[in-house]
Amino acid sequence: MISIEEALELVLAHLPAKRMEEIDFQSSLGRVLAERVIATGNAPVRLKCVGEIRAGGGLVLRIGPGEAAAIMTGAPVPEGADAVQIVELTERSGDGQYVVIQKPVSLGANIAPMGCEARAGETVLEAGRCVGPAEIAVLATFGASRVKVYARPRVALIATGDELVEVEDTPRPGQIRNSNAYSLSGQLRLMGLEPEYLGIARDEKGELRRLMLDGLQRDVLILTGGVSMGEYDLVKEVFEELGLQILFTRVAMKPGKPTVFARKGGKLVFGLPGNPVSTFVSFENFVRPALGRICGFARTELPRIKGDLLSEMKQKPGRTAFLPAWVEWEEDHWSIEPLPWKGSADIIGFSRSNAAVIFPGSRDCLRRGEIVEAMLLPDFVLRSRGSA
Ligand code: AMP
Numbered sequence: 001m002i003s004i005e006e007a008l009e010l011v012l013a014h015l016p017a018k019r020m021e022e023i024d025f026q027s028s029l030g031r032v033l034a035e036r037v038i039a040t041g042n043a044p045v046r047l048k049c050v051g052e053i054r055a056g057g058g059l060v061l062r063i064g065p066g067e068a069a070a071i072m073t074g075a076p077v078p079e080g081a082d083a084v085q086i087v088e089l090t091e092r093s094g095d096g097q098y099v100v101i102q103k104p105v106s107l108g109a110n111i112a113p114m115g116c117e118a119r120a121g122e123t124v125l126e127a128g129r130c131v132g133p134a135e136i137a138v139l140a141t142f143g144a145s146r147v148k149v150y151a152r153p154r155v156a157l158i159a160t161g162d163e164l165v166e167v168e169d170t171p172r173p174g175q176i177r178n179s180n181a182y183s184l185s186g187q188l189r190l191m192g193l194e195p196e197y198l199g200i201a202r203d204e205k206g207e208l209r210r211l212m213l214d215g216l217q218r219d220v221l222i223l224t225g226g227v228s229m230g231e232y233d234l235v236k237e238v239f240e241e242l243g244l245q246i247l248f249t250r251v252a253m254k255p256g257k258p259t260v261f262a263r264k265g266g267k268l269v270f271g272l273p274g275n276p277v278s279t280f281v282s283f284e285n286f287v288r289p290a291l292g293r294i295c296g297f298a299r300t301e302l303p304r305i306k307g308d309l310l311s312e313m314k315q316k317p318g319r320t321a322f323l324p325a326w327v328e329w330e331e332d333h334w335s336i337e338p339l340p341w342k343g344s345a346d347i348i349g350f351s352r353s354n355a356a357v358i359f360p361g362s363r364d365c366l367r368r369g370e371i372v373e374a375m376l377l378p379d380f381v382l383r384s385r386g387s388a
């Protein structure tokens with residue numbers, strides 16, 4: 001069994017190289033720029049010629065928008081002019097009335113620098129920047145209608161278990177509805193990823209193999225269930241038979257201990273434990289950070305806060321536990337209220353939380369009033385608005 005930190009380090013050490021793609025700038029919301037965006041000027045542009053300024057001559061000209069004047073080296077720049085282009089990059093019309101500036105000229109070019117938000121050639125968005133609405137405005141301003149961003153990974157999802165039926169079916173005795181495929185799909189969609197759900201694999205090697213081979217056509221394959229110690233928990237065995245390199249099979253966390261991470265070629269494979277809260281917590285600890293980096297983000301781990309614990313919590317020591325809580329900002333500090341919870345199958349109890357207390361494996365009791373750490377859930381902002 002390895003620690004959460006060691007497990008995450010292993011996951012991050014085996015990420016595939018990032019791919020780039022060029023997309024329409026409006027589609028780049030929530031994406032990460034793979035290339036910097038440079039301020040551009042407008043060219044060619046046709047300006048009205050309003051005169052000629054010689055070095056040493058008296059200055060009477062004023063230049064307005066859309067106007068230009070021929071200026072000799074050493075002459076003072078007239079009022080209203082904001083840049084000078086070299087004559088070689090311009091073309092006068094036959095009658096001398098107009099001049100075409102063939103190449104964009106940066107603001108202040110060839111004259112003493114002047115203050116401005118961005119000059120042509122200057123970087124306005126660095127590579128690695130996440131595109132939000134403000135960045136969309138910057139792209140629009142500089143006419144960057146196509147942008148290079150990091151490609152999103154293609155993700156496949158497989159649920160496993162003989163007892164599972166689909167949402168529209170009525171479970172017979174001994175059966176339950178598959179919910180993990182849908183919570184995982186929601187977690188992925190909150191990251192802007194649209195997973196391909198391949199269905200439920202029965203606890204049978206042939207069917208697992210067939211669905212896994214299909215899933216391995218994508219960049220990342222996520223399975224849920226079938227990784228515990230039971231006789232019909234066949235996921236790890238099939239991983240081995242398919243030649244996957246298994247990097248870990250147990251992590252000192254609760255819930256989520258039997259999390260499996262494997263790879264084949266550049267493909268990543270996560271075998272998440274079947275209990276609904278285990279699958280959720282395991283995804284947030286390992287799958288989210290990996291997928292986020294593939295998308296080009298520096299880090300996408302859930303934010304953590306520290307605050308006042310409102311009531312005592314007890315746990316058997318040994319593994320780091322993630323326990324549902326409601327956290328609230330109280331003027332100058334966070335309050336953290338543990339919620340009633342019946343364990344890793346209790347997705348109803350967990351669904352009432354907006355955060356998870358991180359209960360250290362070295363402790364057996366967290367006292368009321370103690371400062372403890374909590375991880376905000378991915379949809380924290382939405383959840384914390386409360387219900388009408
Ligand atoms: P497993 O890891 O396959 O032994 O599953 C552990 C527990 O999670 C069992 O009680 C399963 O019935 C349950 N479980 C497994 N997969 C799912 C799923 N897709 N949706 C809801 N519960 C599941």
Ligand code: MG
Pocket residue numbers: 160161162203225226274
């Ligand atoms: Mg199972």
